[in-house]
Amino acid sequence: MLRIFSVLSDYQGVGWYRSIVPGVALANRGHSVRLEPGLPKQLPPGTDVLVGGRLCLPGPSLNFQRHCRAGDVFTVLELDDDLWSLDPSNRRAVDFYTPDLLDNARRCVEMADLVTTTTPVLAERLSAWNRNVVVLPNCVPGWLLHLERTVTDNGRITIGWAGGASHARDWGEINKPLRRVLLHPANRDRAELHMIGGPDWTDRIRTPRTTVRHTGWFEWVVDYYLALDFDIGLAPLRETAFNWAKSDVKLLEYSALGIPAIVSDTGPYRATGRHLAAFRASTPRQWEELLRELLDAEDGRRAFGAHAREWAISRTIENNVQLWESAYSAR
Known part of the structure; x- marks a missing residue:
């Protein structure tokens, strides 16, 4: 049995497909899954796997990287979009993902034990920063x-x-x-x-x-x-x-x-x-x-x-x- 702590990026599209849907399925298979909207400084005792989704803000990014360096859990960085190729017309995203935040996200990709993503195209791009990238396709609940x-x-x-x-x-x-x-x-x-x-x-x-x-x-x-x-x-x-x-x-x-x-x-x-x-x-x-x-x-x-x-x-x-x-x- 795996004891998984997964950080929710939201409760809608990204959080639903990349955290909630697989998290519920893993729990139904007997694994212990905890879904939380934030990454605490201390993980629940006995956590085996830490999954961080779209980490880029300074606090959560540094916290995730601390676990990467410590090696106390298996760290997984989950990313479902190419944040470094945003279309200029998407002003809300372009304005939010400043160069500093993109650097934070890149460092999380580099330091994670594993990077999971949605498509082979995105996996190939992320593999420039981490050799351990796995495609987990978006799925719907049965x-x-x-x-x-x-x-x-x-x-x-x-x-x-x-x-x-x-x-x-x-x-x-x-x-x-x-x-x-x-x-x-x-x-x-x-x-x-x-x-x-x-x-x-x-x-x-x-x-x-x-x-x-x-x-x-x-x-x-x-x-x-x-x-x-x-x-x-x-x-x-x-x-x-x-x-x-x-x-x-x-x-x-x-x-x-x-x-x-x-x-x-x-x-x-x-x-x-x-x-x-x-x-x-x-x-x-x-x-x-x-x-x-x-x-x-x-x-x-x-x-x-x-x-x-x-x-x-x-x-x-x-x-x-x-x-x-x-x-x-x-x-």
Whole structure:
């Protein structure tokens, strides 16, 4: 049995997928797992493994590095984004991750006994600072595949997107083709856009003849899952170094709920070759054509959604928790 202390970066996306979901699965396998929002000066007696997520602030970083030097526990630095390749348009992140904070994060990577991350691309970049890097892919809890997707009873086909402020320019990839599709006479009364997250960019699509709605973020991830009432899911990504290191978690969420998806032909979606659970688009025309095709094919949407859900079985935490066990046991 491993005794694991995991530092939560938050309770939403990063904290959920990189700490809470694997932590619960490890606990269900008999390990002792403690999830805390901060790193105390003294760890609980008998701790075997210390997992630090996105450590960069001076206090937690120095505390983590102290354990690295002392060798009193097996130290794991968990990182799911390439913080050194942030897109300039993501001003909130660029302003937060100052050169000093990035240096703190880099030193934690260098000093950790093990670095865990989400994709081979990010693992290769981090391996320049630490030779012991392991890919632990983002996974969903198995119960999500059995969650009945919410259906909005308004008679419309819901085209949906979910994401945060860092996707401003990604969203720009589909503004025009999406607006053209929604404005088409055949779609004005049968299709709508539902955007979850924010900021609210529905003004980029809204016209007197389009139906759009926005839902803000949720405090609890389960409430977010329940809000995904999409009939067609969108996952646009621009061609950037930051996006190439990202994971396919958005597609994974859609697939687990049986939502057919259109994704950009870049980053994690191109890296896997011909993806078994998504339609890929690389031009505005392709986005428009695929949207029209899925809007016109109710049976096709249902069949492809079921196919995507089958793929998502391979990415449940229950089918992958042994990867975390193996990584954390490699002391």
